[in-house]
Amino acid sequence: MATTAANDGQERIIITDAERQIPMYSVHNIADKAPLTEGATDEPAAAAGAGATTTPAMPENVTMTEGLGQEHKESESNASSHDIDKLPDEEKAEVKKHGLGHGHHDDTPVQERSKGKIAVIMLALCMAVFLAALDVTIITTALPTISEHFHSTSGYTWIGSAFLLANSASIPSWGKVSDIFGRKPMLLVANVIFMVGSLIAALSTSIGMLITARAIQGIGGGGLVILVNITIGDLFSMRSRGAYYGMVGAVWAIASSVGPIIGGVFTEKVSWRWCFYINLPLDGLAFIILFFFLDLKTTRTPIMDGLKAIDWVGSLLIVGATLMLLFGLQYGGVTYPWSSAI
Numbered sequence: 001m002a003t004t005a006a007n008d009g010q011e012r013i014i015i016t017d018a019e020r021q022i023p024m025y026s027v028h029n030i031a032d033k034a035p036l037t038e039g040a041t042d043e044p045a046a047a048a049g050a051g052a053t054t055t056p057a058m059p060e061n062v063t064m065t066e067g068l069g070q071e072h073k074e075s076e077s078n079a080s081s082h083d084i085d086k087l088p089d090e091e092k093a094e095v096k097k098h099g100l101g102h103g104h105h106d107d108t109p110v111q112e113r114s115k116g117k118i119a120v121i122m123l124a125l126c127m128a129v130f131l132a133a134l135d136v137t138i139i140t141t142a143l144p145t146i147s148e149h150f151h152s153t154s155g156y157t158w159i160g161s162a163f164l165l166a167n168s169a170s171i172p173s174w175g176k177v178s179d180i181f182g183r184k185p186m187l188l189v190a191n192v193i194f195m196v197g198s199l200i201a202a203l204s205t206s207i208g209m210l211i212t213a214r215a216i217q218g219i220g221g222g223g224l225v226i227l228v229n230i231t232i233g234d235l236f237s238m239r240s241r242g243a244y245y246g247m248v249g250a251v252w253a254i255a256s257s258v259g260p261i262i263g264g265v266f267t268e269k270v271s272w273r274w275c276f277y278i279n280l281p282l283d284g285l286a287f288i289i290l291f292f293f294l295d296l297k298t299t300r301t302p303i304m305d306g307l308k309a310i311d312w313v314g315s316l317l318i319v320g321a322t323l324m325l326l327f328g329l330q331y332g333g334v335t336y337p338w339s340s341a342i
Helices: 027-033 064-086 089-098 115-137 140-150 157-181 183-202 207-235 238-269 279-293 303-309 312-331
Strands: 002-005 011-014
Touching (some): 115 157, 140 207, 140 238, 157 303, 157 312, 183 279, 207 238
Antiparallel strands (some): 002 011
């Protein structure tokens, strides 16, 4: 605040922009809140001349800053009470427990969890990613044996391609569906689909049945891959989630590397069907752990309302476009020339 002399001889007060943001405490408010000291008066002082007024004296234990702070606290209290009344009953209890300023920021975890619980959850998530990555390569060393078993000389190439095509095409849809129905339910559904596909593949009696089972596996595997990454983002703060993403990436690399070795051992020592049987106990264990220990806030959307909220046309277009691109890369220059319209 600064004073300046005008041409008419009177002093004028200039208030800066920063000072405008400071709530002013008027003399009248001070007079209302603080009693006058002995000998003070609120009448104009005749001796001071016309236009002069006396300011009521503040008690010794009350300062101007305390008055400002008290008024600010009262306004915050009124605003907080008004905001809390607007919240749902479940969130009111959370606000009363932690305070209105308590929230889920990007630099803080959504919920405090013990190290043991985090380790168990990450074990299940990494196990799911391990199986999804393992099924990409475990079948490579078993393909000659499978082709001989079903007496198929051409269809066996689709055993690997069906998994990858379904995996890639389904990933965008899993993310959208998890936004509607919640991460945990969709992660569990992806586990179930993957296990069902693995069981059908292990019990296949024809090459067509095996290819279909691999496509089902691919749909479930796509859900596992994308939802594990989304779940980690929901579980941990931005500061710490990088370490967990690195852990998942390492698991993927290890699974892709050991897949052909495990597939060759099963094919040579037991049966090629164990390339799929192995998924059942491991994925079942991951399902149980996630069901009991994964504590994410689930969106409670009615099934019919959720189905109506899905962009079916957009999802089909994404899946179709992805499949067309992958089909072209699969057949181009091998089965058909690159210039072919088929």
